Amino acid sequence: MNFKNVIALFLLVSCSQIKMNTSTEKEKAPVKPQPLIDEVVNLKLLNGKVTYSKFTFRKPDGTYVLNCSDKRNRNLLVRDGFGQIYIGANYFAPNTNLNCSFEGQKIFNVNIGEFKYPFETLNVAKGKVDYSPAAIKRIIKEKEIKKKIYLNSADEFLFEKPFIKPLNSFVTSHYGKRRIFNNKKKSQHLGNDLRARTGVKIPAANRGKVVYVGNLFFSGNVVVIDHGMDIFTMYGHLSKILTTKGSIVNQGDIIGLAGATGRVSGPHLHWGVKVNGTWVDGFNLVEVSKEQFNSAK
Ligand SMILES: [Zn+2]
Known part of the structure; x- marks a missing residue:
């Protein structure tokens, strides 16, 4: 450090001391609270x-x-x-x-x-679109069950790394595809279908708590995992469930075997992801969750 800098530093220090003194003198002014956020x-x-x-x-x-x-x-x-x-x-x-x-x-x-999701028009036999009275009864009952599954989520992240796809196989039907049956009945496919033969091991996409295991009319044998902060993953059409309600599973733990249970035309895994009570594209969560851990200190 040269002489000029020493002088400058001395002045800086003494100035700040003067400032400090004056501010203690007129101390009484209320301190403005810091804003909650920098900006919206x-x-x-x-x-x-x-x-x-x-x-x-x-x-x-x-x-x-x-x-x-x-x-x-x-x-x-x-x-x-x-x-x-x-x-x-x-x-x-x-x-x-x-x-x-x-x-x-x-x-x-x-x-x-708006994302322009593709759509397909299907012509199917009448019985495939209309359900029997017994089936309708079951569908209504299960609607209530399904509502409850996603009601409560842990209030912290239960996972410590980004999400992974449960399988890296061919995607037989992408999230968001709109289907129009016989020119009238419409449905949306709000999960990703991954090709899997019956018996293929299905791993958990991330760490979490198993909050539902059971059999449902549309999804067949199902496992639902709560990952905390209102993020859930569900695995449908399983031939076998290999976990229990309340279990904590780690990413990669085998929770079941692929199958063709429920309303399906062949064996595959239906992978659903629900965030804030709404079905979203799970592949998108896989990408986006990398940001959480990239930005971590
Ligand atoms: Zn599906």
Whole structure:
């Protein structure tokens, strides 16, 4: 350090001391509280897709409940002054806006655009589209069961690495494909179908807690895993379930064997991913979840 710098440093130090003295003298002025966030977080998303966001949120570590414009509460996990959240965009709500607030302050705003999902027209025998009275009864009953499965989720992330696809096989039907049966009945395929022979081992896409095992009319033998923070994965049409409700499974643990149970035309794995109560494209979650762990310290 040369002489000039020493002088400069001396002046700087003495100036700051003078400042400190004056500020203690007029101490009484109230301290302005730091804002909760730097600015409203603006996000862009397409319907059926998911995003991960991390932003300054000046609250002590914990989980905070945000109020959102779609009337659904969302949990924000806060660690070291940063809020973390996964947001799923409803397949049925393209060209809408979703915003969430905390204590009356707007936190983020999501502009949901439209993804052009392909569609196929199918002509099938009448009996395949219309169900028997017994089947209808079962479908209605199971609708209630399915609602309850996804009601409660752990209020922290139960996983420590990005999600993986349960299988790397050929995708026989992609998420979001619209099907029109006999020119009238419409349905949307809100999961990814992965080619799998009966008996192929199915691993968990990430660490989590098994919250449902059972047999359902459409999905056959099913396993549902809660990964926390309102993120669930479901595995359908299994020939065999190899886990139990309440078990903690790690990524890669075998939870069942592929099969053709439920309403299917052949053996495959139906992999569903639900975020914030809405089915999203699981392959998108695989990509997006990498961001969470890339940005980790
Ligand atoms: Zn499927």
